[in-house]
Amino acid sequence: MVTEDRVHSPCVSICALDEDDVCIGCQRTGDEITRWASMSNCERKAVLEKVAEREQAVAL
Template sequence: MQKPNRPDTPCVAVCSTTFDEICRGCGRTVDEVAQWVFMSDEEKERIWVRITSQGYPRRNT
């Protein structure tokens, strides 16, 4: 199965975790954002699947 063509990161430069631990721009948790560069491709793909199913990333929050 071919992996989807994705950017290196889901970040859309709309960073806000004001109301909870989830970024309103990319949908990742604070920990996922901090650990992103250390994650395996498989870990990143699991996060991509979750956040896209939830409607992230979003530029207009």
């Protein structure tokens, strides 16, 4: 049986939520940060996809 490696947090130790409740360091919402430890790898990957979208939106 193959076990999947745990998806690690995108935290970069710059922890501050903006007015939209999104961390300016890792681009996760407050809820995503709070729930991260209890998320499955599938849920974590979905959050990382949203993080990538948020990062691109900020870069524009």
